[in-house]
Amino acid sequence: GSRVRQNFPPAVEEGLCGVTGALLELAYRLQALGEYFDQSHVALPNVSKFFLHQALEERKAAEALMKYQQERGGHYCSKTIQKPNCEYAVGLMKALEVAMVQWKTMIRYFEELYALSIENADPHSASTIKKQFIGPNIRKIKLMGDLLTNARRLDCSQDGRNSLGDYFMDRLQKEFRTGTEPESSQHCSPCPPLQQCTGAAEGLKRPQRESSQHRNGIGPIYATIHCTAMLPQCNDGTGAKVKQGREGL
Numbered sequence: 001g002s003r004v005r006q007n008f009p010p011a012v013e014e015g016l017c018g019v020t021g022a023l024l025e026l027a028y029r030l031q032a033l034g035e036y037f038d039q040s041h042v043a044l045p046n047v048s049k050f051f052l053h054q055a056l057e058e059r060k061a062a063e064a065l066m067k068y069q070q071e072r073g074g075h076y077c078s079k080t081i082q083k084p085n086c087e088y089a090v091g092l093m094k095a096l097e098v099a100m101v102q103w104k105t106m107i108r109y110f111e112e113l114y115a116l117s118i119e120n121a122d123p124h125s126a127s128t129i130k131k132q133f134i135g136p137n138i139r140k141i142k143l144m145g146d147l148l149t150n151a152r153r154l155d156c157s158q159d160g161r162n163s164l165g166d167y168f169m170d171r172l173q174k175e176f177r178t179g180t181e182p183e184s185s186q187h188c189s190p191c192p193p194l195q196q197c198t199g200a201a202e203g204l205k206r207p208q209r210e211s212s213q214h215r216n217g218i219g220p221i222y223a224t225i226h227c228t229a230m231l232p233q234c235n236d237g238t239g240a241k242v243k244q245g246r247e248g249l
Contacts, residue, residue, distance in 0.1 A: 005073025009120035013074040015113045016065055016125075021079030022109055023062035026102050029084040030055035033095050044166060046176040047092060054099070054140075061133065068128060091157040092166045093148070100144040107137045143175065 034051035037044040066076045110133050117126035150173060154165030170176055 003073070004071075007122060007124070008072045008074055009122055011120055012113070012117050012122050012125050013069065013072075014077075015116050016069050016074070017077045017079065019106075019109050019113055020062050020065045020069075020076060021081065022106060023058050023065065024079075024081050025084070026106060027055045027058035027062065028081055029102060030058060030099065032084040033099070036090075037092075037095070042162065044092065044170040046170045046173075047095075047166075050176050051095070051099070061136075064132070072125075091161075092169060093151050093156045093158045096144055096148050096151060100141060100148065103137055103140050103144065107134060107141070110134045110137065147173065147175065 030051050034048045034055060036042065036048075037051065038048035069076055110129055114126050114129045114134065117123070117129065147169075151165065151169055154168050155163065156165040156169060157163040
């Protein structure tokens with residue numbers, strides 16, 4: 001046996017092996033769904049990326065369980081991975097339903113493994129399973145429920161016929177578009193960095209005595225806003241423009 005093994009019951013180790021194999025099977029099924037929606041006669045690229053990403057997450061979870069077993073002094077016993085039977089999930093609605101059922105099954109496996117860990121006096125395994133695996137799967141089921149609700153609203157297909165609802169879900173659903181569109185920049189592209197605009201930088205260094213001249217209480221704040229608005233026109237004459245703007249106050 002391993003020298004690092006301590007309070008790691010064989011029953012829990014065997015249960016971890018079984019759940020790891022189930023995670024790999026789930027990843028295989030999700031990958032099959034992702035590849036299906038990427039075919040030319042289906043053409044739902046964002047839905048495909050969503051399922052492929054979920055497959056990658058489940059594979060990482062399986063690898064995390066394997067690593068946990070090694071840290072506890074156990075050994076992973078490989079299981080036969082069954083071929084995914086996703087031929088009946090030929091529509092977006094059916095695919096979401098299949099994925100939701102699979103995640104519910106995985107939660108049941110983890111809950112049984114959690115109870116087995118408690119029964120065999122293995123609190124470390126119980127805590128790890130509860131925090132790192134049960135919680136994330138519950139959130140995934142909530143996500144799939146929301147997606148199914150929106151799919152029903154749009155009357156998405158259930159028999160493989162591409163519908164307009166499938167297209168809207170692929171293009172407009174936020175969860176499907178995550179990571180597929182570039183993030184909008186919060187800064188205007190013509191504006192160079194502030195440190196490059198020497199004139200504006202010098203103008204922003206306002207003397208303390210000058211602020212006392214504005215008795216209406218908006219002097220310093222308005223000057224800062226005014227200087228910021230002039231930044232897109234940064235050139236050799238920026239400092240002069242900013243200064244003129246303040247003199248107008």
